[in-house]
Amino acid sequence: MGDWISALLMSVAVVLTPLPVTAQELRSRSILVLDQSQSTGPFFLQVFAGLRAGIDGGASAHTTLFSESLDLSRFDGDAYDESLRRHFSEKYRDKDIGVIVTMGAGALELVQRWRDELWPGIPVVFGMVDEIDYARLKLPNDITGSTLKTRLADSIGVARAVVPDLETVVFVGDHWDRQNIFGSWGLEIPKATAGLNVIDLVGATMAEVRKRVEALPARSAIIYSAMYSDGEGTYYSPAKAFELVAEKANRPIIVAAEPLVELGSIGGSVIVPGLVGADAAKLASRILHGEPASSIPVTMSQAVKPIFNWLQMQRWGVRGSDLPPGSEIRFREPNVWEKYRWQSLSVAAALLIQAGLISILLHERHGRAIAERESRNRLTELAHANRQATAGELTSTIAHELNQPLGTILTNAETAELILSSPAPNLSEVKEILADIRRDDIRASEVIHRMRSFLRRTPFEDKAVDLNDTVRKVFDFLSVQASVRKVALYFEPSGEPLQVKGDQVQLQQVIMNLVVNSMDAMAAIPNGRTVIGRTEMNGGSSAVVSISDSGPGIPTEKLNEVFDPFFTTKQQGMGIGLSISRTIVQAHNGRIWAENQKEGGGAVFRLSLPLSLS
Numbered sequence: 001m002g003d004w005i006s007a008l009l010m011s012v013a014v015v016l017t018p019l020p021v022t023a024q025e026l027r028s029r030s031i032l033v034l035d036q037s038q039s040t041g042p043f044f045l046q047v048f049a050g051l052r053a054g055i056d057g058g059a060s061a062h063t064t065l066f067s068e069s070l071d072l073s074r075f076d077g078d079a080y081d082e083s084l085r086r087h088f089s090e091k092y093r094d095k096d097i098g099v100i101v102t103m104g105a106g107a108l109e110l111v112q113r114w115r116d117e118l119w120p121g122i123p124v125v126f127g128m129v130d131e132i133d134y135a136r137l138k139l140p141n142d143i144t145g146s147t148l149k150t151r152l153a154d155s156i157g158v159a160r161a162v163v164p165d166l167e168t169v170v171f172v173g174d175h176w177d178r179q180n181i182f183g184s185w186g187l188e189i190p191k192a193t194a195g196l197n198v199i200d201l202v203g204a205t206m207a208e209v210r211k212r213v214e215a216l217p218a219r220s221a222i223i224y225s226a227m228y229s230d231g232e233g234t235y236y237s238p239a240k241a242f243e244l245v246a247e248k249a250n251r252p253i254i255v256a257a258e259p260l261v262e263l264g265s266i267g268g269s270v271i272v273p274g275l276v277g278a279d280a281a282k283l284a285s286r287i288l289h290g291e292p293a294s295s296i297p298v299t300m301s302q303a304v305k306p307i308f309n310w311l312q313m314q315r316w317g318v319r320g321s322d323l324p325p326g327s328e329i330r331f332r333e334p335n336v337w338e339k340y341r342w343q344s345l346s347v348a349a350a351l352l353i354q355a356g357l358i359s360i361l362l363h364e365r366h367g368r369a370i371a372e373r374e375s376r377n378r379l380t381e382l383a384h385a386n387r388q389a390t391a392g393e394l395t396s397t398i399a400h401e402l403n404q405p406l407g408t409i410l411t412n413a414e415t416a417e418l419i420l421s422s423p424a425p426n427l428s429e430v431k432e433i434l435a436d437i438r439r440d441d442i443r444a445s446e447v448i449h450r451m452r453s454f455l456r457r458t459p460f461e462d463k464a465v466d467l468n469d470t471v472r473k474v475f476d477f478l479s480v481q482a483s484v485r486k487v488a489l490y491f492e493p494s495g496e497p498l499q500v501k502g503d504q505v506q507l508q509q510v511i512m513n514l515v516v517n518s519m520d521a522m523a524a525i526p527n528g529r530t531v532i533g534r535t536e537m538n539g540g541s542s543a544v545v546s547i548s549d550s551g552p553g554i555p556t557e558k559l560n561e562v563f564d565p566f567f568t569t570k571q572q573g574m575g576i577g578l579s580i581s582r583t584i585v586q587a588h589n590g591r592i593w594a595e596n597q598k599e600g601g602g603a604v605f606r607l608s609l610p611l612s613l614s
Contacts, residue, residue: 054281
């Protein structure tokens with residue numbers, strides 16, 4: 001019975017005990033953001049963007065953000081505070097606010113005064129408050145947030161890094177007591193700038209600032225905090241004031257806010273507003289998810305980072321190694337290699353492949369040229385051997401041709417001796433005899449010269465050759481042999497010049513082989529031995545040489561075999577003459593073939609050679 005009563009009492013106690021989580025789950029998902037500056041500036045816009053991104057990233061449901069700019073840098077006083085209080089009282093009277101987020105010590109101070117009246121019990125998250133203000137405000141435990149720590153010494157350290165042998169620092173900004181996060185820098189100046197010349201332009205007019213910063217001495221650096229108004233009471237946004245100063249500055253400008261890095265400063269140890277907003281979003285989200293603000297300790301923000309402008313670094317000759325460790329360099333322009341890396345690699349690969357292909361082609365071309373040269377050398381050797389064999393066959397003819405002038409020379413010499421031994425020698429007759437001797441000697445010399453030319457071993461020559469002249473010389477050379485063999489030689493040259501490109505000696509060898517074969521083919525017939533040579537144009541692109549005879553012709557079944565190696569119908573023949581002839585003609589890009597004449601019998605060999613371009 002006692003146990004049952006205890007269990008009942010415990011159940012009642014559980015039901016009656018307030019559930020903080022349940023109560024927090026009922027908290028409105030609306031956040032009121034109060035910024036003490038002008039919210040149209042880039043700094044707060046980035047704070048708000050970071051806040052929005054952090055809230056949206058961690059929320060399971062939509063959260064409404066209300067944003068208000070208190071503009072305390074331009075408006076202050078009790079009357080202004082009272083007007084703001086009435087305005088917010090009316091504006092948010094029917095709004096269920098879950099969390100209030102303040103940016104800046106001024107905004108936090110006002111909320112702290114108004115909260116019991118306007119937003120009783122609503123937890124507050126603060127940002128952009130330095131440690132000194134945080135200690136001064138003595139906040140209750142349901143107000144949490146993150147403090148920022150910026151030190152003038154850090155900016156002076158940056159100035160020493162970007163200006164070797166720094167001698168002078170110049171301060172530009174609003175009055176220290178009007179600045180939010182940098183208000184303590186004024187007190188830090190004596191210690192942080194020890195050993196340096198100081199030009200203090202804080203609170204000066206914009207005209208004075210612009211005039212002074214364009215004529216600063218060497219080894220100077222400008223420390224820009226924030227300028228909301230100048231000594232004449234003219235208001236600026238900190239970004240606009242910086243642009244006006246940077247337009248005239250002849251020395252690098254060190255800043256303390258990230259949005260100013262891209263506006264022409266060299267950078268510095270800067271507050272990153274997106275991270276400030278993200279810090280506030282994390283704390284506000286924890287509260288919206290049911291965590292009491294009093295259980296969330298105030299932390300030190302990590303939103304201050306060393307960030308530098310690469311373009312300004314190039315302008316002032318600052319290297320990355322000169323900067324503090326962990327510095328982030330922005331706006332770096334990639335070099336050509338970084339910008340076109342893949343394109344460069346593709347082009348290089350294409351060039352390498354192309355170079356490789358060219359090398360292979362050149363190697364193949366070189367090899368082909370060597371092979372062609374070797375082939376021509378072998379062809380020249382074969383042609384020379386063939387000429388020597390032909391010369392052996394013509395030995396008796398050549399001997400006969402030499403004997404005739406030599407015998408005549410001997411007879412004339414003996415006759416001249418007889419005349420000179422007479423009592424009254426007829427000198428005029430002796431003179432005629434000597435002329436005959438001289439003519440016969442020249443004739444013998446020409447025979448020997450033709451023989452030597454015929455047997456001379458020369459390298460392959462690729463030059464213009466007159467085909468009519470080539471055939472005529474062969475017929476002249478073989479005229480004596482033809483006479484001995486009782487063969488009538490006729491040459492019918494073309495009426496047009498026939499220029500081909502090649503080696504005249506080798507082409508002569510082909511013609512000679514054909515003529516000698518024709519004479520051999522007619523050896524068995526008793527009479528009517530005739531060999532006719534013709535040259536003619538063939539359509540304007542080639543020339544044709546034909547050698548026909550009056551012999552028995554070639555058996556029809558052998559017409560396709562006569563050019564094969566070792567094919568011969570002669571008892572003493574080796575069967576290589578026509579094979580060599582075909583090889584020579586093909587080396588000259590020509591064609592050779594044999595056929596039988598339709599009328600009168602006999603065979604005819606034709607070779608076609610391309611005409612050379614003039």
